[in-house]
Amino acid sequence: MDSFLAPSATQLPSTGKNYQQRQNEQIMNEVDQHEKLRIETLNSVKSDIEELQSTIQYDLPSLLQIPGTERYREVFDKMLHIDVDNYSVKDVNFDIENAYFENKLDKVEFDKVIKQSAEFILAKMKERNFDANSNTAKNFMLFEFFTQPMQIKGFKEKHFPIKYDFEDYWGRENWAKMFVTKLLKTNTGQCHSMPLLYLILAEAIDAEAYLALSPNHSYIKFQDEKSKWYNLELTNGMLTVSSFILNNGYITAEAMQNKIYMQNLTKQQVLSQFYTDLASGYIHKFGYDEFVDKVINKAIELYPTSINANMVKANYNEARLKYVVKELGINTQTQDGRNKILNYPQAIEILQQMHAQYKLVDDLGFQLMPADAYEKWLNSLKETKNKEESEKLAKQFKGTIIKFKN
Numbered sequence: 001m002d003s004f005l006a007p008s009a010t011q012l013p014s015t016g017k018n019y020q021q022r023q024n025e026q027i028m029n030e031v032d033q034h035e036k037l038r039i040e041t042l043n044s045v046k047s048d049i050e051e052l053q054s055t056i057q058y059d060l061p062s063l064l065q066i067p068g069t070e071r072y073r074e075v076f077d078k079m080l081h082i083d084v085d086n087y088s089v090k091d092v093n094f095d096i097e098n099a100y101f102e103n104k105l106d107k108v109e110f111d112k113v114i115k116q117s118a119e120f121i122l123a124k125m126k127e128r129n130f131d132a133n134s135n136t137a138k139n140f141m142l143f144e145f146f147t148q149p150m151q152i153k154g155f156k157e158k159h160f161p162i163k164y165d166f167e168d169y170w171g172r173e174n175w176a177k178m179f180v181t182k183l184l185k186t187n188t189g190q191c192h193s194m195p196l197l198y199l200i201l202a203e204a205i206d207a208e209a210y211l212a213l214s215p216n217h218s219y220i221k222f223q224d225e226k227s228k229w230y231n232l233e234l235t236n237g238m239l240t241v242s243s244f245i246l247n248n249g250y251i252t253a254e255a256m257q258n259k260i261y262m263q264n265l266t267k268q269q270v271l272s273q274f275y276t277d278l279a280s281g282y283i284h285k286f287g288y289d290e291f292v293d294k295v296i297n298k299a300i301e302l303y304p305t306s307i308n309a310n311m312v313k314a315n316y317n318e319a320r321l322k323y324v325v326k327e328l329g330i331n332t333q334t335q336d337g338r339n340k341i342l343n344y345p346q347a348i349e350i351l352q353q354m355h356a357q358y359k360l361v362d363d364l365g366f367q368l369m370p371a372d373a374y375e376k377w378l379n380s381l382k383e384t385k386n387k388e389e390s391e392k393l394a395k396q397f398k399g400t401i402i403k404f405k406n
Helices: 014-055 069-079 089-100 107-127 135-147 180-186 193-204 242-246 253-257 267-285 290-302 307-328 335-343 345-364 371-382 384-402
Strands: 210-214 217-223 229-233 238-240
Touching: 069 089, 069 267, 069 290, 089 107, 089 180, 089 193, 089 267, 107 135, 107 180, 107 193, 135 193, 135 217, 135 229, 135 384, 180 193, 193 210, 193 217, 229 242, 238 242, 238 384, 253 345, 267 290, 267 307, 290 307, 307 335, 307 345, 335 345, 371 384
Parallel strands: none
Antiparallel strands: 210 217, 217 229, 229 238
8 A cells, every 4th residue: 555655755766856956946046036127127117206206396387487476476465464354345456457467557547537436426326316325325326337328417527338348258368358447448348347346336435235156257236225135237237136147057056055156245255256366367477386376275265165266276286287297298198198197196196186176166066157158148138028127126226215315
């Protein structure tokens, strides 16, 4: 039976033993060589990556050296020191527009025009015997100042209504189209400059009115002495009901829940909008750099759910990512490129920040409103139903004022 047992190691011929040992040693040597080569290759790749990473700038290049950028930084520093609940809308807005023109605007002339306009409105109120203390009367005269020709008895000067500027109304070709100073010069404006001028004049005559937002749009809200709210649509010179704004097709349930539209903005929230305006002007004039991020972070600090500020933040993150992947020589349109970015933790972090910010914007309820849809919505105000509603509101508006005569 023992002859059928497998031989033990001690029973193998010595020549077989030596052969197996040599074979095992050769295999182990080859394994060791392959492992060393693998480690050397990995170390080499790692070294190349680390060397490349050490030369990559993960922040956007500073634009500080470009003439004119210092004006924006001066305005930003000035804005940081104002009282968020008690500041001049007129002065802050002028500073922002003046930065774009590199301090070439005439503040004295600007103040003079605003003062004269305010005096004209108050004089017209007096001529009509309106109660000088009535907030309704003040807003009625302001609305007429924007929408109707006006003249005061005994004066040759005549005021003409402010028209909507349909050319480049989003300021894509010329950012100055967004400015109050441009509106005063041409007597034409759009949904950014018109409500801002309204707020400036309301401030000048001590009237209470509020800025409100809807997709790609801003308008004015105010309350009369009977606690009735009015929406003043300055772009078309009409009064609208809230349902008209709500039904534009681009206000989501999430947007309403998060109150990013159709709300009375506080002074602090309006200041946040000004910070966003400052950043936007800088971007259009110079581009993106860390200054934009600093300004927009301040805007978000003052108004965390500001859809405009959060959109600028998302666009900044995207611009930063595009810059970094270009520096790394990565084509993110290919699978190999997307895989390659995994070798750069800082780039991954920037990618994650961009996705997180866009998710925040989506969660707030933002829905992109195309330019043609916006134009169609504005033009729908002219439909018979909306005109009739506006006329009805105007009669109620005026009727309330008559009851507050002296």
